[in-house]
Amino acid sequence: MASNKNLLMLPGDGIGPEVCGEVRKVLDWMDKRRAVTFDVKEDLVGGAAYDAHGVSVRDDTVEDAKNADAVLFGAVGGPQYDSLPWDVRPEAGLLRLRKDLDLFANLRPAVTFDALLDASTLKPEVIQGLDIMIVRELTAGVYFGEPRGMQTLPDGTERCIDTQSYTKAEIERVADVAFDLARKRGKKVTSAEKANVMKTGVFWRETVAEVHKKGGYDDIELGNMYADNCAMQLVRNPKQFDVIVCDNLFGDILSDVAAMLTGSLGMLPSASLGAVDETGRRKALYEPVHGSAPDIAGQGMANPFAMLLSFAMCLRYSFDLQEDADLIEQAAQAVLSQGVRTGDIMTPGCEQVSTREMGDRLIAELDKRAA
Numbered sequence: 001m002a003s004n005k006n007l008l009m010l011p012g013d014g015i016g017p018e019v020c021g022e023v024r025k026v027l028d029w030m031d032k033r034r035a036v037t038f039d040v041k042e043d044l045v046g047g048a049a050y051d052a053h054g055v056s057v058r059d060d061t062v063e064d065a066k067n068a069d070a071v072l073f074g075a076v077g078g079p080q081y082d083s084l085p086w087d088v089r090p091e092a093g094l095l096r097l098r099k100d101l102d103l104f105a106n107l108r109p110a111v112t113f114d115a116l117l118d119a120s121t122l123k124p125e126v127i128q129g130l131d132i133m134i135v136r137e138l139t140a141g142v143y144f145g146e147p148r149g150m151q152t153l154p155d156g157t158e159r160c161i162d163t164q165s166y167t168k169a170e171i172e173r174v175a176d177v178a179f180d181l182a183r184k185r186g187k188k189v190t191s192a193e194k195a196n197v198m199k200t201g202v203f204w205r206e207t208v209a210e211v212h213k214k215g216g217y218d219d220i221e222l223g224n225m226y227a228d229n230c231a232m233q234l235v236r237n238p239k240q241f242d243v244i245v246c247d248n249l250f251g252d253i254l255s256d257v258a259a260m261l262t263g264s265l266g267m268l269p270s271a272s273l274g275a276v277d278e279t280g281r282r283k284a285l286y287e288p289v290h291g292s293a294p295d296i297a298g299q300g301m302a303n304p305f306a307m308l309l310s311f312a313m314c315l316r317y318s319f320d321l322q323e324d325a326d327l328i329e330q331a332a333q334a335v336l337s338q339g340v341r342t343g344d345i346m347t348p349g350c351e352q353v354s355t356r357e358m359g360d361r362l363i364a365e366l367d368k369r370a371a
């Protein structure tokens with residue numbers, strides 16, 4: 001029977017295919033045990049697409065991504081692709097998907113699992129109970145600003161330019177997402193920019209304040225912070241934050257910092273969302289915050305949790321399957337409490353398992369819970 005839930009899976013490069021394989025297991029499990037069936041189409045992206053088609057993402061794939069209810073994205077990149085022409089480098093495929101699907105709001109939650117407190121390089125009391133959400137603007141800023149590239153000045157000097165650029169609407173819509181999310185959480189938004197140095201920083205700060213005032217968000221506390229201070233505060237006292245909203249580049253950096261608070265980049269999921277359309281639908285792509293980790297690819301060493309938890313976010317945000325999302329998150333908690341670990345979060349006294357075994361343990365926990 002055809003389902004009304006269409007997923008496009010783009011495993012990509014490096015450890016992408018391995019971690020996506022574990023999501024496949026959960027999809028099968030949901031089909032059998034929860035009677036929730038997805039139609040899954042799979043395609044190439046990044047270096048894998050380049051090897052097969054000479055581009056980092058095909059036009060057809062972008063169309064499929066637009067038509068799918070959600071895209072599950074693994075990771076892209078690898079040293080063998082480092083010298084490819086700029087337009088076909090693996091990352092270009094991901095950036096095109098974000099841009100063409102207009103996925104402007106990137107949600108990156110950093111939540112600590114009690115069982116992993118020892119895996120973090122920070123003191124347990126600093127991170128215990130941490131639950132923050134970074135809302136990163138994803139389709140503008142220096143990632144896409146024009147002009148960009150090399151120039152030769154009249155005197156022969158070579159110069160290179162990237163452009164940080166934001167329209168008011170681009171800031172407003174991501175600020176709205178941040179305030180709406182904060183309302184369902186700790187009711188606090190910190191906006192991070194460099195208003196002390198950048199004109200776009202001043203504009204960002206003013207626009208976020210305006211959205212706060214005019215958008216009916218009186219119940220939400222808004223604070224501003226310079227992005228460098230925010231990075232420092234994240235390491236010093238991360239529990240002061242609830243939702244952090246920032247531009248594309250600062251969000252890239254701050255979310256890596258936040259990831260390490262939880263013990264490993266291998267634990268952090270993300271959701272990239274578009275605007276809600278007239279039918280109530282919104283385009284979405286779910287991906288782990290970690291990259292393709294070519295050094296450990298193909299060895300069964302990767303931590304599949306960031307991908308599995310990204311799938312849980314997909315159930316929550318794209319399909320409103322809250323109960324199933326909870327099940328996966330609780331099963332993940334349980335597996336970790338049993339001392340089961342992949343190499344990246346291994347601590348003495350725990351049991352080290354492979355990517356696949358980790359997926360199997362999660363399924364076993366799901367079985368117990370959905371009895």
Ligand code: IPM
Pocket residue numbers: 091094252289291
């Ligand atoms: C991320 C990644 C990407 C980014 C790369 C792979 C283009 O680092 O999703 O954080 O810089 O946005």
Ligand code: MN
Pocket residue numbers: 252253256
């Ligand atoms: Mn990044």
